[in-house]
Amino acid sequence: MRDIAAETGVSIATVSRVLNDHVNVSARTRELVLQAVERHRRDDTPPGAVHVRCPYLLTDYFGLIVSSIAETLRLHGMRMVLDAGEASQRDDALSTLPDQPGIGSAILILPPEEGAQLLALSRTGFPFVVVDPRTPPPPDVAAVSAAHFAGARAVATHLVELGHRRVGVIAGPEEWLASDARAAGHHAAFAAAGVLPARQRIRHVEPTTDAGLRAGGELLDAADPPTALVCFNDKLAVGALRAARARGLRVPEDVSITGFDDIDLSRATTPALTTVRQPLAEMGRIAVTQLMRVLDGHRPEALHLELSTTLVVRDSTGPART
Known part of the structure; x- marks a missing residue:
């Protein structure tokens, strides 16, 4: 009073x-x-809870992002409602968000919906941020991701400098933004060396260990097999390692193999994986920071943030065999 x-x-x-x-x-x-x-x-009145949607299994990749978001929201005194697992990949997930009681905003991790659905949600005035967008986000939607192009170019340049010219690419799904960006990064490095991967040496697969095993086996069984395999993520690279081992090939003496992400798995393999480190925890923290600015009524100056990646050279890469 x-x-x-x-x-x-x-x-x-x-x-x-x-x-x-x-x-x-x-x-x-x-x-x-x-x-x-x-x-x-x-x-x-306390602000509504933040709906964190991760429609995938909370493995080490997604688990790191979600854990970082949870810890950062706690520092801001914000409550989190987690919607995770493949069951959350329902058609009406985004359209019903603004009407959920007690929910004031959202962080969407690799949303499977098209950009038009994200734009429709944005036009309702409901505040949200996208982490690791699957498709190019609309211009007025805040998003955080890693520098996929730069990371892929760095790891491909590493292979080129080791003398590799016959390189097999185990890429991610064709409709993913990260797949396109990483493919462009690989091609930029190979083109600078005067080569491009032949079409028959490229496989687009789901980013799982089993898919890496199958795709790696197909590439290594070719009449003129690649001297290196560059993989979309660490799980695919682990599958490729298994494929090489099953054929009696030594890594890296007979074939070099690289991953992407630098999750714990990359350090547990034999040999340890050369990979690209994504700042997964930082992506979660930056997403919360972006959301706080949106909730405060500010329009983030940089709507689409790309965080830098780092090449991590370990034992799974070596000079191309002659």
């Missing part, structure tokens, strides 16, 4: 009379006080 009185320039007694609906208060003063009361009510 004291704050409202100071804000409106009336006495505490007048504020009391308004709140108790006394008649001896002018209509203008009553309206002034009630508007101030409503502003204080909104300011004192």
Whole structure:
């Protein structure tokens, strides 16, 4: 009451009379006080929880991002509602978000929906941020991802410098933004060396270990097999390692293999994987920072942030065999 009185320039007694609906208060003063009361009510109401949607199994990749988001939201005093697992890949997931009780905003991790659906959600005024977008996000939607092109170019350049010219590519799904960016990075490095992977040495697969085993086996069984395999992620690279081992090939003496992500798995293989480190935890932290700015009414100056990646050279790459 004291704050409202100071804000409106009336006495505490007048504020009391308004709140108790006394008649001896002018209509203008009553309206002034009630508007101030409503502003204080909104300011004192805790913001709705942040809906964190990750429609995939919380493996080491997604688990690192979600854990970082949870820890950062806690620092901001925000509550989190987690919707994870493949069961959350339902058609109406985005359209129903603004109507969910107690939910005030969202962080969407690799959303499977098309950009048009994200744009439709944005036009409702519902605040959200996208982490690792699957497709190019609409211009006015805040998004955070890694520098896929630069990371892929770095690892391909590493192979080129080791003398590799026959390189097999085990790429991710063709419709993914990260797949396109990494393919462009690989091609940029190979083109600079005067070579490009032949079409028959490229496989587009789901990013799983089993898929890496199958695709790696197909490439290594070719009449003119590649001297190196560059993989979309570490799990595919682990499958490729298994394929090489099953054929009696030594890594890296007979074939070099690279991954992408630098999850714990990359350090547990024999040999340890050469890979590209994505700042997964930082992606989660930056997503929360972007969301806080949106909730504060600011339009982030850089809507689409790409965080730098780092080439990590380990034992799975070596000079091309002659």
